[in-house]
Amino acid sequence: MTDEFVTGIAARLQGLAQNIVRVKPQRVFAEVPREKLLDVVKILKDEYDGYHVTVITAIDSGEKFEILYHIVAGAELFTLKVFLPRKDPTVDTLTGILPGAILYEREIHEIMGIRVKNHPDMRNLLLPDSWGEKGHPLRKDWVDPRTKGVK
Numbered sequence: 001m002t003d004e005f006v007t008g009i010a011a012r013l014q015g016l017a018q019n020i021v022r023v024k025p026q027r028v029f030a031e032v033p034r035e036k037l038l039d040v041v042k043i044l045k046d047e048y049d050g051y052h053v054t055v056i057t058a059i060d061s062g063e064k065f066e067i068l069y070h071i072v073a074g075a076e077l078f079t080l081k082v083f084l085p086r087k088d089p090t091v092d093t094l095t096g097i098l099p100g101a102i103l104y105e106r107e108i109h110e111i112m113g114i115r116v117k118n119h120p121d122m123r124n125l126l127l128p129d130s131w132g133e134k135g136h137p138l139r140k141d142w143v144d145p146r147t148k149g150v151k
Contacts, residue, residue: 005076012047016040017080029079034091037082041071041097048073053094056104058112060140065089065114071098090115111138 003022009030010020016039017030032040044050050073059066069080082091093116094101105116106125113136116122124131135142 009048012043013040016043026075027077027079029081031081031083034082034084037069037080038092038094038097040080041069041094044071044073044078045097048076050074050078051098053098053101053104056094056101056108058108058114058138060112060138062140065112067091067108067114069094069101084114089113090117092117093119095120110136112136113139 006020006022006028009028010017013020013030016036017032020028020030022028030040041050050071052072054070054072054077056070057068059068064086065084067082067084069078069082071078071080084091089112091114093105095105096118102119102121103125105119106122108114109116109119109122110124110127127137134145137144
């Protein structure tokens with residue numbers, strides 16, 4: 001069985017995204033280099049009615065970070081996977097295209113240490129203002145300074 005939608009979007013995103021697959025009905029995954037993220041999101045918004053970012057999550061695999069952008073576009077839920085090296089966990093903000101990304105980007109910055117370039121408001125969202133330099137608590141290498149690593 002062929003999936004004309006996935007074939008069409010893969011052709012449209014050629015050179016911008018790879019490994020575009022339908023994982024189940026109305027769910028499409030694609031890997032996007034961070035340098036192409038804004039281009040892909042703009043295409044989803046302008047050409048596929050992609051106006052709603054449902055959530056942005058970040059995963060620390062130990063070797064790298066993976067950000068998952070879940071964007072509703074028409075009748076499809078797109079998950080864009082962006083991989084970031086540990087030495088440079090930086091990505092551009094989506095807020096200029098999808099303003100609803102603002103809180104999710106604050107969260108991944110705060111708890112994972114992902115730097116979001118050009119974000120309009122990087123105040124803490126979840127952690128207290130007094131958190132300071134205690135690190136990013138969802139990173140695998142984080143040590144809680146209150147317990148000094150005691151398990």
